[in-house]
Amino acid sequence: MESKPRRSTYIPQEIEPKWQKIWVERGVMKASDKSPKPKYYDLVMYPYPSGDLTVGHARNYVMGDVLARMKRMQGFEVLHPFGWDAFGLPAENAAMKRNVHPQEWTLANIAKGKRELQMLGILYDWDREVTSCMPDYYRWTEWLFLLLYERGLAYRAMAPVNWCPVDKTVLANEQVINGRCWRHPDVEVEKRDLEQWFFKITDYAERLLNDLQLLDKWPHKVRLMQTNWIGRSEGAEVDFPVDGHEGESIRIFTTRPDTLFGATFMVLAPEHPLVEKVTTDANRDRVREYVAKARKASEIDRLSTEREKNGVATGGFAINPLNGERIPIWVADYVLMTYGSGAIMAVPAHDERDFDFARKYNLPIREVIAPAGGAGDDLSEAYVGPGVMVNSGQFDGLDSKTGFDRIVTWLEEKGLGKRTVKYRLRDWLISRQRYWGAPIPVVYCDVDGIVPMPKDQLPVLLPKEYKPLADNHEFWRTTCPKCGREARRETDTMDTFVDSSWYFLRYASPHDDKEPFDSELANHWMPVDQYTGGVEHAILHLLYSRFFTKVLFDAGMLDVSEPFIRLFNQGMVKRFGQVMSKTKGNGVSPDELVEKEGADAGRIYEMFIGPPEEDVEWDDAGLHGVVRFLQRVWRIVLEPQSIQVAGASPAAPDQTLLRRKVAQTVKKVTEDYDDLRFNTAVAYLMELANAMQAYLQGGGARDAVWDSAVRTLVKLLNPIGPHISEEMWERLGEGGPERGLLADAPWPEFDAAAAAEPQMTLVVQVAGKVRDRLTAATGLSEEQALALALASEKVRAALNGGRPSKVIYVQDKLINLVP
RNA sequence: GCCGAGGUGGCGGAAUGGCAGACGCGUCGGUCUCAAAAACCGAUGAGGGCAACCUCGUGCGGGUUCGACUCCCGCUCUCGGCACCA
Numbered sequence A: 001m002e003s004k005p006r007r008s009t010y011i012p013q014e015i016e017p018k019w020q021k022i023w024v025e026r027g028v029m030k031a032s033d034k035s036p037k038p039k040y041y042d043l044v045m046y047p048y049p050s051g052d053l054t055v056g057h058a059r060n061y062v063m064g065d066v067l068a069r070m071k072r073m074q075g076f077e078v079l080h081p082f083g084w085d086a087f088g089l090p091a092e093n094a095a096m097k098r099n100v101h102p103q104e105w106t107l108a109n110i111a112k113g114k115r116e117l118q119m120l121g122i123l124y125d126w127d128r129e130v131t132s133c134m135p136d137y138y139r140w141t142e143w144l145f146l147l148l149y150e151r152g153l154a155y156r157a158m159a160p161v162n163w164c165p166v167d168k169t170v171l172a173n174e175q176v177i178n179g180r181c182w183r184h185p186d187v188e189v190e191k192r193d194l195e196q197w198f199f200k201i202t203d204y205a206e207r208l209l210n211d212l213q214l215l216d217k218w219p220h221k222v223r224l225m226q227t228n229w230i231g232r233s234e235g236a237e238v239d240f241p242v243d244g245h246e247g248e249s250i251r252i253f254t255t256r257p258d259t260l261f262g263a264t265f266m267v268l269a270p271e272h273p274l275v276e277k278v279t280t281d282a283n284r285d286r287v288r289e290y291v292a293k294a295r296k297a298s299e300i301d302r303l304s305t306e307r308e309k310n311g312v313a314t315g316g317f318a319i320n321p322l323n324g325e326r327i328p329i330w331v332a333d334y335v336l337m338t339y340g341s342g343a344i345m346a347v348p349a350h351d352e353r354d355f356d357f358a359r360k361y362n363l364p365i366r367e368v369i370a371p372a373g374g375a376g377d378d379l380s381e382a383y384v385g386p387g388v389m390v391n392s393g394q395f396d397g398l399d400s401k402t403g404f405d406r407i408v409t410w411l412e413e414k415g416l417g418k419r420t421v422k423y424r425l426r427d428w429l430i431s432r433q434r435y436w437g438a439p440i441p442v443v444y445c446d447v448d449g450i451v452p453m454p455k456d457q458l459p460v461l462l463p464k465e466y467k468p469l470a471d472n473h474e475f476w477r478t479t480c481p482k483c484g485r486e487a488r489r490e491t492d493t494m495d496t497f498v499d500s501s502w503y504f505l506r507y508a509s510p511h512d513d514k515e516p517f518d519s520e521l522a523n524h525w526m527p528v529d530q531y532t533g534g535v536e537h538a539i540l541h542l543l544y545s546r547f548f549t550k551v552l553f554d555a556g557m558l559d560v561s562e563p564f565i566r567l568f569n570q571g572m573v574k575r576f577g578q579v580m581s582k583t584k585g586n587g588v589s590p591d592e593l594v595e596k597e598g599a600d601a602g603r604i605y606e607m608f609i610g611p612p613e614e615d616v617e618w619d620d621a622g623l624h625g626v627v628r629f630l631q632r633v634w635r636i637v638l639e640p641q642s643i644q645v646a647g648a649s650p651a652a653p654d655q656t657l658l659r660r661k662v663a664q665t666v667k668k669v670t671e672d673y674d675d676l677r678f679n680t681a682v683a684y685l686m687e688l689a690n691a692m693q694a695y696l697q698g699g700g701a702r703d704a705v706w707d708s709a710v711r712t713l714v715k716l717l718n719p720i721g722p723h724i725s726e727e728m729w730e731r732l733g734e735g736g737p738e739r740g741l742l743a744d745a746p747w748p749e750f751d752a753a754a755a756a757e758p759q760m761t762l763v764v765q766v767a768g769k770v771r772d773r774l775t776a777a778t779g780l781s782e783e784q785a786l787a788l789a790l791a792s793e794k795v796r797a798a799l800n801g802g803r804p805s806k807v808i809y810v811q812d813k814l815i816n817l818v819p
Numbered sequence B: 001g002c003c004g005a006g007g008u009g010g011c012g013g014a015a016u017g018g019c020a021g022a023c024g025c026g027u028c029g030g031u032c033u034c035a036a037a038a039a040c041c042g043a044u045g046a047g048g049g050c051a052a053c054c055u056c057g058u059g060c061g062g063g064u065u066c067g068a069c070u071c072c073c074g075c076u077c078u079c080g081g082c083a084c085c086a
Helices: A012-026 A055-073 A089-098 A102-119 A135-150 A201-214 A220-230 A257-262 A281-296 A299-303 A352-361 A400-414 A519-525 A540-554 A590-596 A599-608 A620-638 A655-674 A678-697 A704-717 A722-731 A782-790 A793-799
Strands: A039-044 A077-079 A154-164 A169-171 A190-199 A232-241 A249-254 A265-268 A311-319 A326-332 A343-346 A369-371 A387-389 A417-423 A442-445 A449-452 A477-479 A486-489 A530-533 A567-569 A573-575 A759-766 A769-777 A806-810 A814-818
Touching (some): A012 A590, A012 A599, A012 A722, A039 A055, A039 A519, A055 A077, A055 A530, A055 A573, A055 A590, A055 A599, A135 A154, A135 A540, A169 A190, A201 A220, A201 A540, A220 A540, A232 A257, A249 A257, A249 A265, A249 A343, A257 A369, A265 A311, A265 A352, A387 A400, A400 A417, A590 A599, A599 A620, A599 A678, A599 A722, A620 A704, A620 A722, A655 A678, A678 A704, A704 A722, A759 A782, A759 A793, A769 A782, A769 A793, A782 A806, A782 A814
Parallel strands (some): A039 A077, A265 A326, A530 A567, A759 A814
Antiparallel strands (some): A154 A190, A232 A311, A232 A417, A265 A343, A311 A326, A369 A387, A442 A449, A477 A486, A759 A769, A806 A814
16 A cells, blocks of 8 residues: 655644744844844834733734734844733732732733734743833832822822722723723712822823824824813903902803803802802702702713703893993803803803803803894804804904903903813822732821921832732831831822833843933834724823823923824724633633644734624634635645646746736835735735635746745745744744744845736726726727727727717726717 | 714625735535544635526715716715814
8 A cells, every 4th residue: 555645734723832932932022222233123012911812802912913023034123022011900809708918819811812812923032021010110100100290290189089989099081991990880989089190190281281282193082082182262250240259250261252242141150159159048958959969960960961951040240341231140050160261151142052051041142143044033052153143242243253352451451361272181199909919109297297208218118918009007107218207108099101101212221220211222123113003092091102102202201202203003802792702601712723723824813803893703614714825825835746737728837927916016015015904915825825826736846046036935924924924934944943934035026027917908898887897918009008998809899980079098907988 | 063084705804997806714525533623725706507608786866977986966884073162
């Protein structure tokens, strides 16, 4: 019995661990600070180590890895680091549930996550790994808090804050979604008056807004979301004197000073400090009752736009500074204490909210802006558009835009008001009543007040014992750094978004023990060339990081004022209609994937599954299609003799054609990787493999042209399928541990001459409908093309023997004959 | 309510003013096999025709253009963001 010649088969499980080991030994992804090559900083958002890494989460890490690998081959010195957003509540929840220390749980998850990333062939410079919960990192988070404090950007204030009753901590505005906690969509936040630490991000509102214009490589959507979040409004502040209270006035903000003559009443927020003063004795009980009720109402109820507006009259009156008119002062909770000055002038004719309110309480509605093209005395709704000013004394007849300026100027001259810009953005509340976070490094002393820790005494270490810091006497009993008397340490920790607002800088000098980062190195690597992560951070993390970068720029520690040049938000991977997660039971773990089909197939499938920015549905059958593709590539590259010359209708093997296809693929795949269009890049690689197989089936010679095609295919495949391509490279005799890695080989150059099409398909249309397709040389003149078209039987038939009255010729593409 | 993105075969998707459906999945037919699976080869938008071919077709209705998935206007549905910010 004769045995067939033994064929090598593609068995990913045999080759993947081998190359992973070699890459690590060779330090393939180590970034050198001193390289003469141009730098490329390729960053993925560092994750929370939840211990729940599925191939779904890994999708964006694969994207980052593909780019990093190609950029290296293209001759860049690539910084591709990884780290862990390791402080945060889940660790405390796990600690309470399982009685393990948050740190123990976190570090175990990190070890697990790291192993899972490595088994997918994702390479990072692990020497630069940062872990935000370790003292060598949070020491510098504390340091940066002090920097902000020194610069007047960190302050402590009593304020009504959002309290999550489940997490038992306060939340930043950005963490409250529709009045509910961002981590618990079922839990309404409560308002509490607490003294808390804030970062003064509002000082940077204007710059955060303006510099969005520089970020032209960010998704339009994210820029828009930040623009709306910052919420800039131009208008005027105007003081309305309170009738009968000499020297007392109510300051309002309006974006429509042109409607000042239409103000028929004023509204104060229930929390407004002047409420008590302006209220008359006759109205006092009702007003007090209303204010008490409003304070108790939940945020959700208060902010609901559906709810009918309500309020009470104070009995007091204010004077319109423009016309001296006496108008009543009301209290209503549709006016928010947290925006503007907590008081408004109500112009019901030209504001929908004021209109509703006026209707309900029969307050006068006076039209002062007439819509262009006719007086709109229809009072069924407020007219909020521009128009011509009426009932406005000396300003009558002006268009509202001019009136805006004139009135503001008039107010400024009289000292009654001034042009103002307001933002919706609020200061960033960073205090958290939690154990597992970076301690806020300040001490409260009866004598010296708030005393920041001296920087050389950092870090304020978290105590080993897991219990609330406020209950840990050993932690908070301390001495004042200034006077040495007994003092109390701050027991709140920082929002974990503080940790993640600067981690991308730490990667530049992760072991620096003198400062948060080495400015020279940070300036070398920054800005991040490509930043990849989920869109859920469109506001929170990205806004905070931009803020920190600007503060550090102002402090002279950084040369850049925007951290991320190009931002990409990848879509999520779903399975059975839901986002993949281990807890939901629909996750595919890296172990499962690698064991079943191999890391390369999984990587390529995740890139091929759909457009990278879209949510995609994981499908095991689809994954198998990629396995087939890899097996085919393996055969084409290593076993071309095993591919039978087809009997039926083999396409004539054409070397020029093959060379052209290879050259065209180089261009398309390179551009697509660069633009993160991985799905089409894979499609082009498949097309090339199909063309190469057809060439073999046609009996094509395996000569120099073939060899070059094979090597190019393997190289183009490398960033996305690194193990199989590295193995094939070695077996082709091109590389391997001795002769050099494919990962270090140069990227294929685009050969424009080889890619050029000498012939074209001339599409012939008659009246815009395709009637024939002709093969012709490129560069035809219109006359030549027309002659060719008219020679076609089908075209003549479509023209019914007539002559075209008009001809449109698109060079090398199409000719359209209009009868 | 306001702002934004989107709607293409049985499915995921490709094509951004010029050949609609690349690439893949699935399905059907074939080769191999005692058989099945796998693998490989071929077909595959719908309708009509023996066929060459013809007609229709990118959510709906209009428009611009020699020509529209692509641009404009209106509508509709889906998804995302914001939601009393004066």
